[in-house]
């Protein structure tokens with residue numbers, strides 16, 4: 449027999465949708481079977497038949513063999529199938545919008561956010577980092593104020609400005625929810641790991657430790673209310689290394705006390721010990 453045309457019927461519109469799409473987008477079980485069907489047939493050969501016109505449904509529902517013997521529908525299929533193909537029911541496979549989401553392959557992407565200012569970790573010393581940022585800030589200022597350009601050596605004001613920028617940046621990377629709560633409610637959630645420090649936002653939007661050494665009148669604001677520094681930031685190590693150098697290789701306790709005059713690093717005691725233990729000169733001595 450010479451077969452000039454083949455037509456495959458299914459009463460499942462979802463199956464038609466599967467066959468119409470690249471097999472790779474379905475889950476493994478479906479993708480393998482759809483791939484096999486796509487290899488040996490063409491989607492143009494597939495057509496939809498209404499469930500009531502599908503004789504295969506007769507046996508799936510169960511029927512006595514005696515009744516099957518005389519069932520013309522079973523033996524001859526629906527009447528229209530014996531007519532010219534132009535009379536066959538037709539649905540446009542491209543316009544059907546079947547719900548196939550459940551069988552779609554789920555692809556998970558893991559993204560890791562790069563620090564927005566990656567150069568923070570490029571500098572080997574705290575003072576060099578501050579100088580670079582201070583010069584950048586001065587450059588930006590001079591562009592915006594061509595008639596009031598700042599020149600000459602960097603002043604304490606410039607370096608303080610740079611410190612504020614860096615601390616504000618690392619705080620916003622680590623405590624964005626806390627900053628938002630402090631702005632809205634004046635306090636952060638009790639679930640936050642900095643709640644017990646009674647943090648507050650100062651006039652430069654920097655989180656400072658609150659309620660500590662309130663009555664120590666001989667201390668200035670920096671010492672009473674140091675800026676919070678997150679433990680996982682590269683700058684915290686630069687700050688401790690700077691203290692270690694300024695104190696001529698001072699030990700962990702004196703380093704921590706020195707750093708706390710201005711900053712309050714979370715987990716500071718451990719970081720101080722770590723920085724001290726990594727110093728080659730201290731190790732040799």
Ligand SMILES: [Zn+2]
Nearest residue numbers: 697727729730
């Ligand atoms: Zn040392």
